[in-house]
Amino acid sequence: MPYHNPNSRSRRNVLRIVGVLVVLAVIAGVANFLHATTSEAAGNVKPQIETMQGIRQTAQDSITFAQGLDDPDRFAAHIETVQQCMDDYDRLADAKQIKYLLSDNLQERIIGLLYRNQQRTIIDSMRVAAHNLDGQTKELLSAVDAAMADDFSQHAAQWLLQVDDPTQANELIDRYGKQRAYASMREMLADLRSLHKLRSDVKQQVSTAVSNLHNAEAAAAAIAVPERNGDLDPAGWYTLATNVASTMGVQIEQTMEFNCGGQSGENPSGFVAAYYCQMPDRSQRNVVHMLTTHPDWTQTARSPWLVDMVKHELSHRSIMISCGTTQPTIAADRTEAVTNSYSVLFFGADRDRITNQQQGVAEYAMDASSDQLATAIHDGNCE
Structure with missing residues (x-):
C-alpha cells in the first residue's frame, strides 16, 4: 500500500501562494521602479518645459498687445515672424514623445521610456526654438517700445499743457525720462502695458479737458456784455472781463511790460494790448496778461473792447488746449485771424467791434x- 503524506497538498498550496506573492512582489517592484524612473524623467524635464512654455505665453501675449495698439499694421512683419517661431515651437511641444513623457497616466509614461533618445533630441530642439522665439519677441516689443517712445516725444509736451490735472502726464514724462532695462521679455511686456495704459489715461484726460473747455466757453459766451462805453465804469468793465476769464478758470494779470516765452521788454510792433503765453511748464496756462502801458489802455479799460480782448486771449488758450499749441498746423499763417474767429464763434465776442478796432491789421x-x-x-x- 503506497505511503500517503497528508501534508503534501498543503505544502503545494503554500508553495503556490508563495510563488504568487513573489511574482506580485516582482511586479510591484518593477512598477515602482518604472514609476520612479518615469517620474524622475518627467521631473527633470518639466521645469525646463515650463520655462519654455512661459516664453511661448509671453510671445502670444506680446502679439495680442501689439495687435491692440492704435496702428498694429506697423508691427505686422514682427508679429508674423513671432507667430512663425511660435508655430515651430508648438510642433515640437505637441510631439507624441513629449506628451508621453509629461502624461499623468503611468502607462503612457512607461511607453514614453521607449522614446528616451527621441525625447532628448526633441527637447534640445525645443530649447533652440524657444530661444529663437524669445529673441523675436524682443524684436517685436522693441519695435512697440520705439513706436510708443516716438509718439511720446511728439505729443507729451502738448498733453502736459492740455490736461487739467498734470499728475499722470508728469508721471509719464518721468518714466520715459529714466533708463529702462528688463530682466526678461515678460518684464518688458508688463512695463509696456503699464506705459500704454498710462498714456491712454492721459489721452482720455485730454479729451475730458477739451469737453470741459467747450462747456466753459458756452458759459463764458452767455455772460451779457453791455454795448456802450458808458454802461459801466472802468472798475465795472474790468470786473466783467475778470468774470468771463474766471468762468474759464483763468485769471487776468495786469503788467507794464511785455514778457512771454523769453521775449521781454518792448511791446512787439507796439500793437499788443493783451497777450497769452504758451509756456512748457504750464506756469502761464491759466493766465491772460493785460498790458497797461499800451497807448490806448485808458480808453480800452472804459469799453466793451476790453472784454473782447480778453476773449481773444482766452481763444488762444482754447486753441492750445484743443491742439496742444496756440499755432496749430491747420491755421497756417492765419493764427490771429483764426483766433479772432474762434472768439466770435465760441465766446460771443463782437465781430463788428473787433473789425473796427483792428482796421488795417491784415493778419x-x-x-x-x-x-x-x-x-x-x-x-x-x-492738422
Whole structure:
C-alpha cells in the first residue's frame, strides 16, 4: 500500500501562494521602479518645459498687445515672424514623445521610456526654438517700445499743457525720462502695458479737458456784455472781463511790460494790448496778461473792447488746449485771424467791434475761411 503524506497538498498550496506573492512582489517592484524612473524623467524635464512654455505665453501675449495698439499694421512683419517661431515651437511641444513623457497616466509614461533618445533630441530642439522665439519677441516689443517712445516725444509736451490735472502726464514724462532695462521679455511686456495704459489715461484726460473747455466757453459766451462805453465804469468793465476769464478758470494779470516765452521788454510792433503765453511748464496756462502801458489802455479799460480782448486771449488758450499749441498746423499763417474767429464763434465776442478796432491789421482780419478753420479746431481738427 503506497505511503500517503497528508501534508503534501498543503505544502503545494503554500508553495503556490508563495510563488504568487513573489511574482506580485516582482511586479510591484518593477512598477515602482518604472514609476520612479518615469517620474524622475518627467521631473527633470518639466521645469525646463515650463520655462519654455512661459516664453511661448509671453510671445502670444506680446502679439495680442501689439495687435491692440492704435496702428498694429506697423508691427505686422514682427508679429508674423513671432507667430512663425511660435508655430515651430508648438510642433515640437505637441510631439507624441513629449506628451508621453509629461502624461499623468503611468502607462503612457512607461511607453514614453521607449522614446528616451527621441525625447532628448526633441527637447534640445525645443530649447533652440524657444530661444529663437524669445529673441523675436524682443524684436517685436522693441519695435512697440520705439513706436510708443516716438509718439511720446511728439505729443507729451502738448498733453502736459492740455490736461487739467498734470499728475499722470508728469508721471509719464518721468518714466520715459529714466533708463529702462528688463530682466526678461515678460518684464518688458508688463512695463509696456503699464506705459500704454498710462498714456491712454492721459489721452482720455485730454479729451475730458477739451469737453470741459467747450462747456466753459458756452458759459463764458452767455455772460451779457453791455454795448456802450458808458454802461459801466472802468472798475465795472474790468470786473466783467475778470468774470468771463474766471468762468474759464483763468485769471487776468495786469503788467507794464511785455514778457512771454523769453521775449521781454518792448511791446512787439507796439500793437499788443493783451497777450497769452504758451509756456512748457504750464506756469502761464491759466493766465491772460493785460498790458497797461499800451497807448490806448485808458480808453480800452472804459469799453466793451476790453472784454473782447480778453476773449481773444482766452481763444488762444482754447486753441492750445484743443491742439496742444496756440499755432496749430491747420491755421497756417492765419493764427490771429483764426483766433479772432474762434472768439466770435465760441465766446460771443463782437465781430463788428473787433473789425473796427483792428482796421488795417491784415493778419487779424476775419473772413469765411478763418471761421471755417476756427470751427474745425473746435471740432478737434488741428492738422
